[in-house]
Amino acid sequence: MNIGSTPGDSGIMAAREDDRRRNQSHMWLVIRPTPTSELADCCWECDWTALTNAFKGGLEGSEVYWLYHHEEQARNVAQSLLDVRDGKLDPSMVQK
DSSP states (O other), X not given: OOTTOOTTXXXXXXXXXXXXXXXXXXXXXXXXXXXTOOHHHHEEEEEHHHHHHHHHTTOOGGGEEEEESOHHHHHHHHHHHHHHXXXXXXXXXXXX
Protein backbone atom coordinates (compact mmCIF):
# COMPACT_ATOMS: atom_id res chain seq x y z
CA MET A 1 0.00 0.00 0.00
CA ASN A 2 1.23 3.50 -0.80
CA ILE A 3 1.87 5.91 2.03
CA GLY A 4 -1.20 8.05 2.58
CA SER A 5 -3.56 5.69 0.77
CA THR A 6 -6.39 3.71 2.23
CA PRO A 7 -7.55 0.19 1.32
CA GLY A 8 -10.48 1.67 -0.65
CA ASP A 9 -8.23 3.79 -2.86
CA SER A 10 -7.53 0.95 -5.28
CA GLY A 11 -11.25 0.56 -6.00
CA ILE A 12 -11.62 4.29 -6.60
CA MET A 13 -8.61 4.28 -8.89
CA ALA A 14 -10.03 1.34 -10.85
CA ALA A 15 -13.38 3.13 -11.23
CA ARG A 16 -11.63 6.26 -12.49
CA GLU A 17 -9.64 4.18 -14.98
CA ASP A 18 -12.87 2.55 -16.22
CA ASP A 19 -14.43 6.00 -16.67
CA ARG A 20 -11.36 7.21 -18.56
CA ARG A 21 -11.49 4.23 -20.92
CA ARG A 22 -15.23 4.62 -21.45
CA ASN A 23 -14.83 8.32 -22.27
CA GLN A 24 -12.09 7.55 -24.78
CA SER A 25 -14.12 4.84 -26.51
CA HIS A 26 -17.21 7.01 -27.01
CA MET A 27 -17.12 9.84 -29.48
CA TRP A 28 -19.34 12.03 -31.58
CA LEU A 29 -19.15 11.55 -35.33
CA VAL A 30 -19.91 14.44 -37.67
CA ILE A 31 -20.40 13.65 -41.33
CA ARG A 32 -20.87 16.03 -44.23
CA PRO A 33 -24.57 16.73 -44.84
CA THR A 34 -26.40 15.65 -47.95
CA PRO A 35 -29.04 17.88 -49.55
CA THR A 36 -31.73 16.29 -47.36
CA SER A 37 -29.80 15.78 -44.09
CA GLU A 38 -31.03 16.98 -40.74
CA LEU A 39 -28.88 17.40 -37.62
CA ALA A 40 -29.45 13.82 -36.42
CA ASP A 41 -28.33 12.51 -39.82
CA CYS A 42 -24.91 14.12 -39.64
CA CYS A 43 -24.07 14.01 -35.93
CA TRP A 44 -24.35 11.03 -33.62
CA GLU A 45 -22.65 9.33 -30.71
CA CYS A 46 -20.75 6.15 -31.42
CA ASP A 47 -17.99 3.89 -30.18
CA TRP A 48 -15.31 2.12 -32.19
CA THR A 49 -17.59 -0.84 -32.94
CA ALA A 50 -20.40 1.39 -34.23
CA LEU A 51 -17.92 3.40 -36.29
CA THR A 52 -16.52 0.22 -37.82
CA ASN A 53 -20.04 -0.99 -38.59
CA ALA A 54 -20.89 2.35 -40.23
CA PHE A 55 -17.95 1.89 -42.60
CA LYS A 56 -18.97 -1.70 -43.26
CA GLY A 57 -22.46 -0.41 -43.99
CA GLY A 58 -21.21 1.98 -46.66
CA LEU A 59 -20.00 5.13 -44.90
CA GLU A 60 -17.12 6.56 -46.93
CA GLY A 61 -14.11 8.26 -45.39
CA SER A 62 -14.79 11.32 -47.54
CA GLU A 63 -18.17 11.71 -45.81
CA VAL A 64 -16.60 12.01 -42.35
CA TYR A 65 -15.96 15.60 -41.32
CA TRP A 66 -14.44 14.98 -37.87
CA LEU A 67 -14.67 13.00 -34.61
CA TYR A 68 -15.28 14.82 -31.33
CA HIS A 69 -15.14 13.91 -27.65
CA HIS A 70 -17.76 16.47 -26.64
CA GLU A 71 -21.36 16.40 -27.80
CA GLU A 72 -21.89 20.16 -27.74
CA GLN A 73 -18.91 20.84 -29.98
CA ALA A 74 -19.96 18.13 -32.43
CA ARG A 75 -23.53 19.41 -32.62
CA ASN A 76 -22.36 22.99 -33.14
CA VAL A 77 -20.06 21.96 -35.99
CA ALA A 78 -22.74 19.77 -37.57
CA GLN A 79 -25.24 22.63 -37.41
CA SER A 80 -22.65 24.93 -38.98
CA LEU A 81 -22.19 22.45 -41.83
CA LEU A 82 -25.95 22.40 -42.36
CA ASP A 83 -26.00 26.20 -42.37
CA VAL A 84 -23.21 26.26 -44.99
CA ARG A 85 -25.18 23.81 -47.11
CA ASP A 86 -28.26 26.04 -46.84
CA GLY A 87 -26.31 29.18 -47.70
CA LYS A 88 -26.73 30.70 -44.23
CA LEU A 89 -23.03 30.61 -43.28
CA ASP A 90 -19.74 31.15 -45.06
CA PRO A 91 -17.70 27.90 -45.23
CA SER A 92 -14.65 29.65 -43.76
CA MET A 93 -16.59 30.07 -40.50
CA VAL A 94 -16.77 26.31 -39.81
CA GLN A 95 -14.07 25.10 -37.46
CA LYS A 96 -12.87 21.60 -36.70
